[in-house]
Amino acid sequence: MQRGLVHAMAWTLATGAAVTLSWWGVHTVMSGTAYDRPLAVPLTTQPLSSSTRNALPPSPEASPSASPSPSESASAPASASGSSPSAGPPSARPSPKPSARGGNVKAYPVSGGRVVFDLGASAAELVSATPAAGWRMQVWKQDYWIRVTFTRDGREVSVFCTWHDHPPVVEIVDP
Template sequence: MRRGLVHVLAWTLATGAAVTLSWWGVHTVMAGTAYDPPRALPITAAEATTQESKPLASPSPAKSPAPAPSATSARPTPSKSPSPTASGQVRSYDTDGGRAVFDLGETSAALVSATPGTGWSMQVWKTESWIRVEFSSGADRVSVFCTWHDGPPRVEVGTY
């Protein structure tokens, strides 16, 4: 009986140590990949009445094949609010998957906010010369891609 108890105690300690070490390793790696969440801009009453937005689409069971990537699947909506970095013009891009808002300066851009639509999820990638926001729902993907590496910032929206 005593020998069995020693074995259970040794197994419990070894398992606890393994779980702790694994958690610490994953925590260390994930802490290095986190980014600051985008900041939202306040919308004044005057802007709320003049700013157009299309309702966010919810996924339907019967979907037609996705069209080829095009910049026409999103409407940029200029905003007169000050940007978080006060460097350019804040533009909103409404897509079937959600909304992405960028602060477009003369030589760079910043992500102000990104909000997925109902039933959609979102991922964000950032580098020194581009930002990509991808909305996904099942096999459907909508990508909002802002680049400024070879000139002023430009935004392309693609559905695939």
């Protein structure tokens, strides 16, 4: 009986040591390679467009002393703080900054995710890149091109945006 307990204890200790050693080895290898944190794309502080702002530029006939007409004040939404918009001249209202590149924002959905570029006349910038579930993403940026690549199970889908000596062109490589 005592001999059986000794064998059971030895087996339990050896199995526990083997499991611990295996877990530590796998954890060490996987911690730096397989599960890198996702890359976050910086966002601008001013939105490019907003559903709470009038998309049309103010009319040139508006004067600083003019008050909004009843139809304008009824359709104007309140700001986030609950106060009504100012009735001053349109130039006194804050407006979103136009994009440094041109304000032509286009999304490109591909099988590995979604890429959004701001395409200007002579340059482009990456607005966002979001991988689909199960896909990994890498981004490369240079002076005259941007590449976003989505990978999964040996499959690679790339979105290129180039603009050297020509307006920005987007090319999708999805074999």
